[in-house]
Amino acid sequence: MSRHYKYDIVIIGAGAAGLTLALELADQHRVAILTKADIREGSTLYAQGGVAAVLSDKDTIDSHIDDTIDAGVELGDPDAIRFTVEHSKESIDWLIDQGVPFTRYGESEEYHLTKEGGHSHRRIIHSADATGLAISKTLIKNASKHPNIDFYPDRVAIDVITTDKLGIDGSNRAVGVYALNLNDDVIEVFHGRFISLACGGSSKVYLYTSNPDTASGDGIAMAWRAGCRVANMEFNQFHPTCLYDSKAKTFLISEAVRGEGGKLLLPDGSQFMEKFDKRKELAPRDIVARAIDHEMKRLGIHHVLLDISHKDPEFIKEHFPTIYKRCLEYGHDMTKGPIPVVPAAHYTCGGVVVNRHSATDIDNLYAIGETAYTGLHGANRLASNSLLECIVFARSAARHISENKQQTGNITIPDWDESKVTNSDEDVVITHNWQELRRFMWDYVGIVRTDKRLLRAKHRVDLLLSEIQEFYTNYKISNDLLELRNLAVVADLIIRSAMSRKESRGLHFTLDYPEKLAFSSPTILTPKKTDEEKASSF
Numbered sequence: 324m325s326r327h328y329k330y331d332i333v334i335i336g337a338g339a340a341g342l343t344l345a346l347e348l349a350d351q352h353r354v355a356i357l358t359k360a361d362i363r364e365g366s367t368l369y370a371q372g373g374v375a376a377v378l379s380d381k382d383t384i385d386s387h388i389d390d391t392i393d394a395g396v397e398l399g400d401p402d403a404i405r406f407t408v409e410h411s412k413e414s415i416d417w418l419i420d421q422g423v424p425f426t427r428y429g430e431s432e433e434y435h436l437t438k439e440g441g442h443s444h445r446r447i448i449h450s451a452d453a454t455g456l457a458i459s460k461t462l463i464k465n466a467s468k469h470p471n472i473d474f475y476p477d478r479v480a481i482d483v484i485t486t487d488k489l490g491i492d493g494s495n496r497a498v499g500v501y502a503l504n505l506n507d508d509v510i511e512v513f514h515g516r517f518i519s520l521a522c523g524g525s526s527k528v529y530l531y532t533s534n535p536d537t538a539s540g541d542g543i544a545m546a547w548r549a550g551c552r553v554a555n556m557e558f559n560q561f562h563p564t565c566l567y568d569s570k571a572k573t574f575l576i577s578e579a580v581r582g583e584g585g586k587l588l589l590p591d592g593s594q595f596m597e598k599f600d601k602r603k604e605l606a607p608r609d610i611v612a613r614a615i616d617h618e619m620k621r622l623g624i625h626h627v628l629l630d631i632s633h634k635d636p637e638f639i640k641e642h643f644p645t646i647y648k649r650c651l652e653y654g655h656d657m658t659k660g661p662i663p664v665v666p667a668a669h670y671t672c673g674g675v676v677v678n679r680h681s682a683t684d685i686d687n688l689y690a691i692g693e694t695a696y697t698g699l700h701g702a703n704r705l706a707s708n709s710l711l712e713c714i715v716f717a718r719s720a721a722r723h724i725s726e727n728k729q730q731t732g733n734i735t736i737p738d739w740d741e742s743k744v745t746n747s748d749e750d751v752v753i754t755h756n757w758q759e760l761r762r763f764m765w766d767y768v769g770i771v772r773t774d775k776r777l778l779r780a781k782h783r784v785d786l787l788l789s790e791i792q793e794f795y796t797n798y799k800i801s802n803d804l805l806e807l808r809n810l811a812v813v814a815d816l817i818i819r820s821a822m823s824r825k826e827s828r829g830l831h832f833t834l835d836y837p838e839k840l841a842f843s844s845p846t847i848l849t850p851k852k853t854d855e856e857k858a859s860s861f
Contacts, residue, residue, distance in 0.1 A: 325738035326504075326511045330355040330473075332724065333500055333515030335480045335542065337362045339455070340692030340713035341521030342462035346421070347721035349471040355513055357478040357502055359802070360537055362463060372439055372579050373449030374418070374458075374714075375707040376411035379436060382444040384408050391708060394441040394607045395701020396829040398555075398843060403698030406679055407708070407715050414714040415448055423461045425450050437642075439582040439706035441607040447707045452577050452643045458710065475513075477505040479802050480541060483518055483549045484736055485685060491734070495550065496686035498734045505802060510739035517687045517724050520546055521717075524671030524693035525813040526559065527806075530765035532668040533562050533575040539806040540813035542694035546675040547812060547850055551683045554696040554847045555673030556813070557820035558830040560704050561770050562669035563587075563611040566662060567626035568653045576629060576646060576664055578706045581605060583642060585631040587615070588661055590624060609703045609830045612666040616770045619665070630661035666770060670709065672700040672830060673820070676847065680723035681716045687727075689720050698845075702829025744799050752794065753803050756787055760807070764814055768821060772833045777822050784815045820846045 331352035334341045345354045356362070377387050387408045392399055419425065425448050426435045436445040450457035466472045482488075484499040497518040502511050525540025526532040547553055564576040564587075581587075581604040587596050599614040600606035606614075615627050631639060636658035640647050647657055655662045675690040677683055677697055683690050692713045699712050763783050767776035788811050795808055824831055826840040 326509060327514065327736070328355060328511065329514040331515065332517050332519065333357065333513045334519045334521055335500065336521035336523060336692070336694075337463065337466075337474070338521060338523060338692055338713065339458055339462065339710055340717045341519065342459075342466050343714050343717035344519055344521065344689075344691060344721055345466055345472050346462065346469065347718055348724060349466075349469045351725065352471065354472045355475060355515070356466070356472065357475045357480060357500070357513065359479040359505070359541075360476065362474050362476050363459060372452075372577050372707045373437065373447040373454045374415060374710045375442065375446055375705065376415045376448060376711060377408065377446060378412060378415060378434065378448060379444065379446065382446050386443055387411070387446060390441055390443050391699065391705045392701070394703050394705035396703060396839070397701065398828060398845060399701030400698025403679070407697070407699050407712060410715045410718075411711055414711060414718065417718065418458065418461075418714065421461055421465055423450065423458050425454075425457075437579050437582055438605075439578045440602075440605045440611065441705045447579070447582075449579070451645065452579065453645045455710065475502075478502040478511065479505060479805050480522070480545060481510070481800065481805060483520075483545050483685075483688060484512075485549055485688075486734070487550065489734070489736070494686055497549070497688035499736050501739055503800060503802065503805065508799075510741070512736050512738070514734070514736060517689065517727075519681075519689040519691060519720065520675065520694045521691050522694050524674075525810070526668040526671060528761065528764050528810050528814050528817065529559070529668035529769070530761045531565075531665070533565050534669065539810050540671070541806070541809045542690060543671075543674055543816070544809035544812040546683060546688070546690060546694075547816065549685055549688065550850050550852075551685055551688070551690075552676040552847055552849050553674060553816055554676050554845045555700075555702075555820065556671075556816040556848070557824055557846060558672035558700070558702050559668055559817065560608055560670035560672055560830055561612040561666040563608055563615055563666050564629055564664040565667040566650065566653065566655070567665045568655070568663070571649070571653050574649055574653075575667075575669070576662070577643065578608070580629065580631055580643060580646065583631065584634055585629050587611070588628040588630055589618060589622070590628065595627075607703055608669075608706065609832075613770055613832060615664075615666055626663040626665045628661035629664045632658055632660050670704050672702070672704050673846075677716075679719060681720035682723060689724070691717050691720055696845075702831065741799060744797060746799055750801075750803070752790070753801075753807055756790060757803070757807050757810075759783070760787055760810060760814055764817070768814075768818055770832065772821060772831070774822075774833070774835045777818055780814075780818050781822065784811060784818055787811050788815060816848060819848060
């Protein structure tokens with residue numbers, strides 16, 4: 324028997340987007356927040372740089388818009404970009420009102436603004452070098468105290484429940500979520516008048532990533548299976564500088580290190596970025612990552628070097644305390660010499676198609692944060708625009724939900740049916756498929772692509788999807804199986820999107836089409852249900 328919970332709003336994910344939505348709605352609505360790990364675990368926690376916003380008299384909204392369009396290689400939606408930037412200051416004010424401790428200039432009341440790659444002005448408000456941590460801690464503290472917000476950690480969302488899947492006539496709308504309780508393996512049903520997917524991105528589809536283990540594309544895959552369009556999945560941002568150390572896995576070295584004067588070096592100590600872009604280390608991330616990848620392959624080296632040791636040691640410790648301490652833990656003193664860095668999958672620029680209110684193609688279903696495609700990022704994300712996007716669109720979604728007077732009525736949602744499945748004794752299959760998927764995505768659908776590599780990847784993902792569906796149909800579900808299922812769906816979407824783009828633009832670079840087309844548009848994929856999928860709701 325499934326356990327049933329009824330709420331006004333069910334939010335999957337407790338990052339900046341999900342928490343902002345919850346806090347904006349909780350005074351008038353009962354809110355459930357589901358997280359598949361500890362409520363503090365997620366990409367927001369690890370965001371170091373800051374939040375981009377027009378806060379200085381020397382800066383302008385048009386300048387921020389131009390920088391965003393330029394970084395997105397003219398593929399961003401101009402209306403979405405302007406909407407985001409015009410709401411940037413009020414979003415920062417909201418975070419300040421929530422109590423986020425942004426860094427100030429010494430003892431003054433003025434906030435310190437830093438500069439990052441692709442920005443023409445200092446407009447990044449931050450909390451030292453751990454802005455995401457500060458935002459996460461503040462919003463979680465506030466949400467935890469609110470009587471109308473309930474947290475449900477250790478819940479893995481399985482699928483969005485829609486009236487279409489339940490066989491109910493009328494317009495298709497979201498009415499709930501099936502979720503696996505990891506504590507006792509019971510499938511629970513969360514009923515909600517509104518459902519929001521705030522699950523983060525899908526960079527775990529790659530072998531090397533700066534993201535936490537939770538970034539397995541769950542929201543994108545669930546929305547796709549529910550019938551939502553997705554867009555621009557070929558644009559996966561690889562962060563240029565993650566610490567290269569076997570013990571550290573891939574600890575991210577903030578872009579702000581380069582913004583404050585850090586130089587990229589080859590093993591012989593020579594600089595190389597000037598060969599690739601006149602902005603050198605301050606070029607957008609796709610250019611920097613591709614330059615590093617090129618030099619690594621050209622020289623057969625495992626990493627390059629990032630050096631900020633020419634700056635005063637106290638300046639480094641003050642501006643990058645977290646990075647400094649973490650590097651020291653692994654034997655690297657950034658005040659005394661360069662540190663080894665490599666690119667790693669970092670940010671999903673595409674996602675579930677939404678409008679200005681974060682509403683998807685399905686009534687009462689919203690997607691916010693990295694799960695969503697708002698049109699802001701285009702072919703590449705401008706540094707520190709992501710946290711801004713979370714706040715702006717979550718608050719817009721909250722206004723839209725509050726104004727929605729639609730009466731949804733009572734919907735009967737059946738228990739999860741496990742009557743035809745058995746326990747698996749072949750978990751090694753999941754592990755093997757997991758490793759194979761992430762390896763071929765890294766090798767064939769990484770920083771540099773070709774038609775042949777993409778075709779190889781498509782053949783492999785098709786086989787994996789078939790194997791995973793058979794496994795999912797016949798055996799009891801587990802966290803690993805659910806994540807593998809979602810990652811395979813996302814991998815397929817990435818590959819199909821990449822195969823359809825016959826140009827190199829932003830984060831999608833292919834040797835077969837190295838030039839940018841004069842005119843281009845977003846890649847939008849629409850789900851088409853097979854007869855088998857129509858016969859099986861979940």
